[in-house]
Structures are given as structure tokens and as C-alpha cells.
Amino acid sequence: xxxxxxxxxxxxxxxxxxxxxxxxxxxxxxxxxxxxxxxxxxxxxxxxxxxxxxxxxxxxxxxxxxxxxxxxxxxxxxxxxxxxxxxxxxxxxxxxxxxxxxxxxxxxxxxxxxxxxxxxxxxxxxxxxxxxxxxxxxxxxxxxxxxxxxxxxxxxxxxxxxxxxxxxxxxxxxxxxxxxxxxxxxxxxxxxxxxxxxxxxxxxxxxxxxxxxxxxxxxxxxxxxxxxxxxxxxxxxxxxxxxxxxxxxxxxxxxxxxxxxxxxxxxxxxxxxxxxxxxxxxxxxxxx
Amino acid sequence: xxxxxxxxxxxxxxxxxxxxxxxxxxxxxxxxxxxxxxxxxxxxxxxxxxxxxxxxxxxxxxxxxxxxxxxxxxxxxxxxxxxxxxxxxxxxxxxxxxxxxxxxxxxxxxxxxxxxxxxxxxxxxxxxxxxxxxxxxxxxxxxxxxxxxxxxxxxxxxxxxxxxxxxxxxxxxxxxxxxxxxxxxxxxxxxxxxxxxxxxxxxxxxxxxxxxxxxxxxxxxxxxxxxxxxxxxxxxxxxxxxxxxxxxxxxxxxxxxxxxxxxxxxxxxxxxxxxxxxx
Amino acid sequence: xxxxxxxxxxxxxxxxxxxxxxxxxxxxxxxxxxxxxxxxxxxxxxxxxxxxxxxxxxxxxxxxxxxxxxxxxxxxxxxxxxxxxxxxxxxxxxxxxxxxxxxxxxxxxxxxxxxxxxxxxxxxxxxxxxxxxxxxxxxxxxxxxxxxxxxxxxxxxxxxxxxxxxxxxxxxxxxxxxxxxxxxxxxxxxxxxxxxxxxxxxxxxxxxxxxxxxxxxxxxxxxxxxxxxxxxxxxxxxxxxxxxxxxxxxxxxxxxxxxxxxxxxxxxxxxxxxxxxxxxxxxxxxxxxxxxxxxxxxxxxxxxxxxxxxxxxxxxxxxxxxxxxxxxxxxxxxxxxxxxxxxxxxxxxxxxxx
Numbered sequence: 039x040x041x042x043x044x045x046x047x048x049x050x051x052x053x054x055x056x057x058x059x060x061x062x063x064x065x066x067x068x069x070x071x072x073x074x075x076x077x078x079x080x081x082x083x084x085x086x087x088x089x090x091x092x093x094x095x096x097x098x099x100x101x102x103x104x105x106x107x108x109x110x111x112x113x114x115x116x117x118x119x120x121x122x123x124x125x126x127x128x129x130x131x132x133x134x135x136x137x138x139x140x141x142x143x144x145x146x147x148x149x150x151x152x153x154x155x156x157x158x159x160x161x162x163x164x165x166x167x168x169x170x171x172x173x174x175x176x177x178x179x180x181x182x183x184x185x186x187x188x189x190x191x192x193x194x195x196x197x198x199x200x201x202x203x204x205x206x207x208x209x210x211x212x213x214x215x216x217x218x219x220x221x222x223x224x225x226x227x228x229x230x231x232x233x234x235x236x237x238x239x240x241x242x243x244x245x246x247x248x249x250x251x252x253x254x255x256x257x258x259x260x261x262x263x264x265x266x267x268x269x270x271x272x273x274x275x276x277x278x279x280x281x282x283x284x285x286x287x288x289x290x291x292x293x294x295x296x297x298x299x300x301x302x303x304x305x306x307x308x309x310x311x312x313x314x315x316x317x318x319x320x321x322x323x324x325x326x
Numbered sequence: 327x328x329x330x331x332x333x334x335x336x337x338x339x340x341x342x343x344x345x346x347x348x349x350x351x352x353x354x355x356x357x358x359x360x361x362x363x364x365x366x367x368x369x370x371x372x373x374x375x376x377x378x379x380x381x382x383x384x385x386x387x388x389x390x391x392x393x394x395x396x397x398x399x400x401x402x403x404x405x406x407x408x409x410x411x412x413x414x415x416x417x418x419x420x421x422x423x424x425x426x427x428x429x430x431x432x433x434x435x436x437x438x439x440x441x442x443x444x445x446x447x448x449x450x451x452x453x454x455x456x457x458x459x460x461x462x463x464x465x466x467x468x469x470x471x472x473x474x475x476x477x478x479x480x481x482x483x484x485x486x487x488x489x490x491x492x493x494x495x496x497x498x499x500x501x502x503x504x505x506x507x508x509x510x511x512x513x514x515x516x517x518x519x520x521x522x523x524x525x526x527x528x529x530x531x532x533x534x535x536x537x538x539x540x541x542x543x544x545x546x547x548x549x550x551x552x553x554x555x556x557x558x559x560x561x562x563x564x565x566x567x568x569x570x571x572x573x574x575x576x577x578x579x580x581x582x583x584x585x586x587x588x589x590x591x592x593x594x595x596x597x598x599x600x601x602x603x604x605x
Numbered sequence: 606x607x608x609x610x611x612x613x614x615x616x617x618x619x620x621x622x623x624x625x626x627x628x629x630x631x632x633x634x635x636x637x638x639x640x641x642x643x644x645x646x647x648x649x650x651x652x653x654x655x656x657x658x659x660x661x662x663x664x665x666x667x668x669x670x671x672x673x674x675x676x677x678x679x680x681x682x683x684x685x686x687x688x689x690x691x692x693x694x695x696x697x698x699x700x701x702x703x704x705x706x707x708x709x710x711x712x713x714x715x716x717x718x719x720x721x722x723x724x725x726x727x728x729x730x731x732x733x734x735x736x737x738x739x740x741x742x743x744x745x746x747x748x749x750x751x752x753x754x755x756x757x758x759x760x761x762x763x764x765x766x767x768x769x770x771x772x773x774x775x776x777x778x779x780x781x782x783x784x785x786x787x788x789x790x791x792x793x794x795x796x797x798x799x800x801x802x803x804x805x806x807x808x809x810x811x812x813x814x815x816x817x818x819x820x821x822x823x824x825x826x827x828x829x830x831x832x833x834x835x836x837x838x839x840x841x842x843x844x845x846x847x848x849x850x851x852x853x854x855x856x857x858x859x860x861x862x863x864x865x866x867x868x869x870x871x872x873x874x875x876x877x878x879x880x881x882x883x884x885x886x887x888x889x890x891x892x893x894x895x896x897x898x899x900x901x902x903x904x905x906x907x908x909x910x911x912x913x914x915x916x917x918x919x920x921x922x923x924x925x926x927x928x929x930x931x932x933x934x935x936x937x938x939x940x941x942x943x944x945x946x947x948x949x950x951x952x953x954x955x956x957x958x959x
Contacts, residue, residue, distance in 0.1 A: 264444020
């Protein structure tokens with residue numbers, strides 16, 4: 039926007055602050071993690087000598103495999119559930135709700151819960167799922183069980199439940215965005231040709247929202263992979279994942295092994311996202 | 327289609343209601359339990375009904391309150407700064423994508439990377455970098471910086487969506503009538519993307535207020551709200567926690583609704599409507 | 606064969622009670638609309654009690670300005686819009702409440718609405734896939750219809766790789782493969798450039814004649830409607846202004862709206878009575894027997910074999926005359942020139958008020 043500057047230079051100037059911050063605060067730090075992963079360590083200190091030990095530990099230990107197996111299980115379950123939930127709600131909101139006003143209200147209603155602080159929300163599961171919690175009391179009151187169920191809280195179940203609660207919106211959003219781009223006349227054409235509602239969903243809608251599904255998948259998978267907080271707090275520290283292990287080591291000031299584990303996770307995440315992005319053109323998806 | 331609703335409509339409406347219940351369930355527990363009386367505990371059944379826990383929150387030296395007031399102030403301060411910075415840097419970056427230029431791909435892909443890489447890794451990297459440089463983390467540079475790594479890519483995403491819908495013929499008409507590029511921006515582009523810009527500020531504000539993973543190691547001394555709450559969580563024995571939850575939700579609610587109302591009245595006053603294209 | 610079209614703008618009891626007298630009479634009309642209305646919430650009447658009968662295997666155009674209700678009428682026939690009041694019959698079967706796929710109609714959308722993720726071939730074969738027809742069989746049938754519309758060479762292209770005209774032909778094939786009794790076309794030619802429009806128009810007429818089914822074609826172009834129609838229905842404000850053959854509508858307009866909308870007519874008031882006179886029946890000569898009016902030339906438009914002269918009369922009325930090019934170049938009138946426009950009284954056509 040400076041006078042007398044060519045448009046290309048103007049663009050370059052506009053993007054520079056962004057690029058600088060990304061470089062200094064993302065690219066460089068990630069690079070430093072890579073470097074530190076090859077360093078030796080003592081008690082609460084990094085010894086700047088080349089040391090391959092962190093990496094050999096990772097690949098020799100069965101712990102790594104166990105941790106990734108756990109998180110993979112989490113990812114698959116959470117992805118499947120959020121996909122079904124997100125799709126169904128998005129389908130309802132975009133193809134069944136007719137009034138724009140109500141659609142906006144309902145969409146907002148889905149977002150409001152996220153205005154409660156995340157930490158407080160994690161406390162809130164106790165009165166709901168605990169032994170004396172609402173769910174148990176309701177189930178006992180209706181006669182389904184005699185004793186309160188203990189695995190509702192502080193178990194893998196509660197971890198997955200919280201993931202689903204938090205991440206369905208991340209799947210619903212991109213899917214709804216994709217659905218909104220489908221021209222209504224295409225849906226009418228399908229009905230005109232004799233398609234039932236289910237056939238319309240399977241033959242027309244699902245093929246056309248693939249980009250939204252991919253974006254939602256990226257959000258959900260990276261969120262579950264990178265989470266250390268929920269998995270520890272909601273499982274009462276019983277369940278461990280790669281992210282949890284990294285957090286443990288950071289808290290114990292053992293940076294190089296934490297760095298090595300971090301690099302491994304980084305590589306896996308970037309490979310995954312990179313592969314998925316080959317299937318969707320992001321810029322086209324964002325445009326209208 | 328017609329006035330008749332298929333069976334699927336009713337089934338799906340029920341499903342949606344159940345879904346909302348699932349989303350709101352935990353929160354409603356928090357709100358209800360925050361109104362307990364002095365004998366209230368951390369779980370149901372509710373014991374008593376009062377606002378005593380809200381009062382505890384505002385009494386100096388209240389039990390289970392910790393350093394919440396200062397944390398709140400710190401979070402607010404950071405969130406406000408992050409909101410403004412995100413808006414300035416993000417909008418500028420978004421505008422840059424209207425043409426091709428060397429390095430555009432770098433900006434785009436680094437933004438994607440920042441969004442998909444787990445927050446704790448970014449936070450860890452930044453604190454390692456500070457370690458290497460011999461600097462101590464502090465809220466006003468490393469804290470804010472860490473939070474920007476999350477809010478800026480989001481701002482760029484929103485800008486892409488906005489610019490995608492933006493009709494360039496408005497700009498061309500302005501140029502035709504003699505507008506310089508600064509005038510074009512001030513009188514044509516800015517008013518039309520203003521709702522989006524406000525959205526970006528809101529996103530920056532809320533994401534900063536909520537942010538825990540990236541900033542945790544980089545805030546320096548003095549906790550932010552999420553950090554303080556996490557600490558209190560460990561020692562959580564009183565419903566003050568719930569009172570805090572109710573109030574922060576109320577606070578966010580008011581902020582967001584307030585912003586929406588301002589945006590809508592702005593739009594109405596300028597009689598702007600981003601035209602939705604009929605299919 | 607003389608085309609026999611009923612036109613009734615009021616509710617008619619006789620049409621709605623009892624079946625047709627004989628099987629022959631029953632199959633005389635492909636489409637019947639009986640006092641059909643469409644009312645939106647808030648009372649806005651998009652279509653106001655229209656009644657219409659379209660004879661077997663005819664090309665019927667619904668013509669009118671934007672907002673006249675022609676598209677709403679078409680969509681009610683298709684089942685994509687509910688009917689507020691009245692009945693619609695197709696092949697003598699009341700389909701007013703039937704879903705779109707069970708009416709024996711098929712719709713061609715203004716935007717073609719091809720499925721973006723399917724090739725042209727799969728688009729056409731779509732309805733067969735829904736019924737469970739095996740791939741080889743349905744692809745073979747789809748190819749037949751693509752050949753009918755001359756798109757067989759591009760069968761494997763995606764809609765995004767086809768031009769507007771090509772997409773439209775695929776959409777046509779897709780609609781025809783369902784073997785509809787009535788094909789409904791929603792402004793099919795509007796998105797094409799003028800040259801293609803004329804070409805496609807011939808195609809549509811050819812296919813309609815070959816297949817022997819009824820086409821109902823919505824348009825706002827008078828020229829298109831005149832060229833294509835066996836039956837032309839002029840609409841305005843949710844009502845039918847006139848229904849008849851193209852020739853009937855042009856030579857004997859039903860009211861002043863039709864006369865003005867169809868173009869090529871002057872509508873003149875004299876002694877409290879209104880009449881229309883065709884622009885090409887008006888001449889510019891200094892003196893003659895017959896009717897005349899004094900006017901000033903406002904614009905002259907060259908149109909190839911004809912020249913259109915716009916005039917303003919002394920009483921402030923806008924008039925038009927169409928001269929053949931030879932007559933024009935014999936003695937070209939200039940802008941601002943005062944002339945006398947004259948015509949023969951027997952060429953006048955009296956009009957009811959619209």
C-alpha cells in the first residue's frame with residue numbers, strides 16, 4: 039500500500055511480518071528441536087555433544103511402539119465417531135433445516151460450549167461421570183445398574199469421550215463448509231432422477247464433500263496425536279501416549295530425549311498431513 | 327421442497343437435540359454446581375443454593391481461589407495484544423495473496439505447518455530456542471509470540487475465505503473513478519472485509535485466552551488463566567472452580583455477543599451485505 | 606391437424622369433476638392444470654389460479670417477464686414446488702402430490718445441474734444406477750442417448766471440462782433416458798451465446814418431434830417462443846394472459862400486455878378504445894388514405910433485412926415502425942424529422958385492457 043511500489047513488492051512487504059514470525063517462532067524452533075535431539079544430557083542440563091543415544095533408545099524400546107499403538111487406537115476411534123456425528127449434524131443443519139435464521143442459531147449453539155474455558159470443562163466431567171455423578175445416578179435410578187460404574191471416569195473411555203466432545207466441531211465445520219458449496223439444483227436433479235434420500239447422500243453428497251472430510255480428518259488426527267493434557271488428566275495418569283511421554287520428559291527437564299520423541303512425532307504428523315493434502319486442493323476449498 | 331417433512335427430518339432433529347445435550351452436559355453441571363450453598367461439594371447432589379462461591383471468588387484470600395485475579399488480568403492483557411497483532415499481521419498477509427510473489431508458497435505452507443504441528447512441540451521448540459540463546463521467557467515476547475503461532479494461521483485461513491468471496495469489480499470500479507491504492511483500501515476494501523477483520527480479532531482474542539499448550543513454557547513468571555486453572559485443578563476441593571467456570575463463560579459470551587452486535591449495527595449502518603450467490 | 610387449446614382464467618367446475626367422456630378424449634392432453642395457485646407465506650401469490658391444457662406431443666413455451674410465475678409453474682409441474690391450490694394431471698393422472706420421480710416428468714435445470722463428480726456418461730446413466738441396472742447395460746443405454754444429442758465422443762469427460770452447450774446436451778440426455786412423458790425445461794438457452802442459442806433451439810425442436818413427447822419450455826425471449834411453440838402461453842403477474850399458437854398470439858394478441866410484450870406491435874388508444882397495429886404494417890408516407898398519426902423520429906436502428914424506426918407522437922406516445930431495408934434506403938428518414946405514420950384500418954386489432 040506504499041505509494042510508488044510495484045504490486046509484487048507490495049505483496050512481499052505485506053507478507054513479511056507473517057513470514058518472519060513463522061520462521062522465527064515455528065521453523066527455527068522446530069529445527070532446534072531436531073538439533074537438540076542429537077545431544078547428550080545430564081541431570082537437568084543439555085550437553086552439547088553429538089549423541090545418538092536418544093534415537094537408539096526410541097527405536098530399541100518397545101515402549102515407543104506401545105505408546106503409538108495407544109494413540110493410534112485413540113485416533114481411529116475418535117475419527118470414526120466424530121465423522122459420523124459431524125456428518126449427521128451437518129447434514130441435518132444444511133439439508134433439513136430450512137430457515138436461515140434457525141440454521142445460524144443452531145450452528146452458534148454448537149460453538150457456545152467452547153466459550154467455557156477448556157480447563158474448567160475438564161473438571162466438569164467429574165460431576166457428570168463420577169461415582170456420584172449424574173450419569174450413574176440416572177442409570178441407577180432407572181434401574182439399569184445396581185452399583186455405580188467406575189470406568190466412566192479416569193479411564194480410556196473418559197479420554198475418548200472428552201476427545202469426541204471437543205473435536206466433533208472440528209469435523210462438523212469443514213464438512214458443513216463443503217456441503218454448503220453443493221448447488222441445490224444438483225440435489226434437486228438427483229431427486230428428479232429418482233434418488234431416495236439415502237441414495238442422494240451416498241451417490242451425490244458424500245463424493246462431493248470429500249475435501250471437507252479430509253480437512254476435518256487433519257484437524258482431528260493432529261489434535262489427538264498432539265494432546266498430552268487430556269489423556270493424562272482424564273485417565274488419571276493411567277493411559278500414556280507419545281505426547282504424554284514427551285510432556286513427562288519436558289517436566290523432568292530431560293530435553294534431548296524429549297526432543298527426539300518430538301521429532302519422531304513431527305515427522306509422522308507432517309507425513310500424514312502431506313499425504314492427505316495431495317487429495318485436496320486447499321486453496322480451492324477455501325474459495326467460494 | 328414442500329411443506330411435508332419426511333420421517334428422516336424428525337429422526338435427525340432428535341439426533342441433533344441429543345447431540346446438543348452431549349455438548350452442553352458438562353457445562354450445565356458446572357453452572358448448576360456453582361450455585362451451591364456452603365456445604366457444596368465437587369459433585370452432585372446439589373447441597374444448598376446460594377452465591378457464596380461467587381463471593382469467595384471476590385473476597386481477598388478466599389479458599390481455593392489462588393492467584394486467579396492476577397491470572398485473569400494477565401490473560402486479558404495478552405489476549406488483547408494478540409488480537410490486535412493477529413489482525414494487523416494476518417490481514418496484511420491475507421492481502422498479499424491477491425497476487426503471485428516469490429515466497430507466497432513459503433508463507434502458505436509454514437502457516438499450515440504451524441496449525442497441524444502439535445502445540446506442545448511448538449512450545450517446546452520455542453523454549454529450547456530461548457534456552458540456546460540464553461534468554462529467559464517472558465510474556466511480552468515469547469509468550470505472545472508462541473500464541474501468535476496459533477492465531478496467525480487461523481487469521482490467514484479466514485482471510486482466504488473472505489478474499490475468495492470478494493468481488494474484484496468493486497475495486498476496479500474504484501480505480502476507474504480515480505482512487506489511489508490507499509483510497510481503494512480505505513474506502514472500498516476495508517469496509518467490505520470489516521466483518522471478517524472483526525472475526526479475526528475475536529478469533530485471536532479467544533484463542534489466546536484459551537491457549538495452554540504453546541504458551542505454557544514460554545509465558546515466564548506469572549500464570550495465565552488456563553495455567554492457573556490447571557494448578558487449581560490439582561488442588562480442587564471447592565466449588566469455587568465451578569464459579570470461575572460460570573463466570574468465564576459469561577465473560578466470553580458477553581464479549582462475543584457484544585462484538586457480533588457491534589458488527590451487525592456497523593453493517594446495517596453502512597447498508598453492507600456480502601451478497602450470497604443464488605445457486 | 607388443427608391445434609385445439611382451451612383457455613380459461615376462471616375456476617371451471619366442469620373440468621374438475623368426473624373423468625373424461627371417452628378414452629380418446631382422455632389422451633388428448635398430455636398436461637392439464639386446473640386452477641393451480643402458488644401462495645407463499647405472507648400472502649404473496651406467485652401463481653394465481655391458472656388453468657391450462659397442453660395437447661399431446663406439443664412444444665409448449667411459457668413466456669413472460671421476470672417474476673411472472675412461469676418458472677414457479679414449471680417447478681410445480683415437476684414437483685420441486687408444492688401446489689397451494691388446484692390440481693395437475695399428466696396423462697390424465699392426478700400427480701399434484703406425487704414426488705418428482707413418480708410423475709412421468711423430467712426436468713432440465715437452468716444451470717444444467719450435472720453431477721460434478723461424474724463423467725458425462727455416468728451422469729446420463731445415473732437414474733439407471735439408482736434402479737440397480739448393471740454397469741455394462743446402463744452404460745450402453747446411456748451411450749444411445751448421448752448419441753442422440755451428438756455427445757458420444759465426449760462421453761468420458763467431466764462436466765468441468767465441457768462447454769455450456771455441451772453440458773446442456775448431456776443434461777438433455779440425462780433427462781430423456783428416464784423416458785418422461787413430459788420434459789420440463791427451465792430457460793435452457795439463456796446461458797448460451799446467441800449463435801449457439803439458435804443452433805440448440807433447432808436441436809431441441811428436432812428431438813421433441815422425433816420422440817413425440819411434450820416439451821414445456823420456460824423462456825423470457827419472445828423470439829425463442831415464436832420459433833419453437835406449437836402452444837405459446839404468455840404469463841404476467843401469476844396469471845395467463847393468452848394461450849394459443851404462436852401465430853394466433855402474434856397476429857391476434859389477447860390484450861395490450863401481450864401486444865406490448867410480444868414485440869413488433871404498437872398499442873394505441875383512440876376514443877376510449879385500445880387497439881394494436883403491427884409495426885411492419887405501419888408505413889411512413891406523406892399522404893395516404895386510412896389511419897395516420899404525426900410523429901417525430903427519435904432513433905433509427907439498422908437490423909439487416911429490416912430497419913426499425915422509433916418515433917414519438919405529438920401526444921407523447923412511443924411508436925415503432927419496421928421498414929424493409931430497400932424501402933428504408935429509398936428514402937431514409939432522419940432523426941428529428943417529422944413524419945406521418947400511416948396504416949390501414951383493417952390491419953387494426955382491437956384489444957381488451959390487460
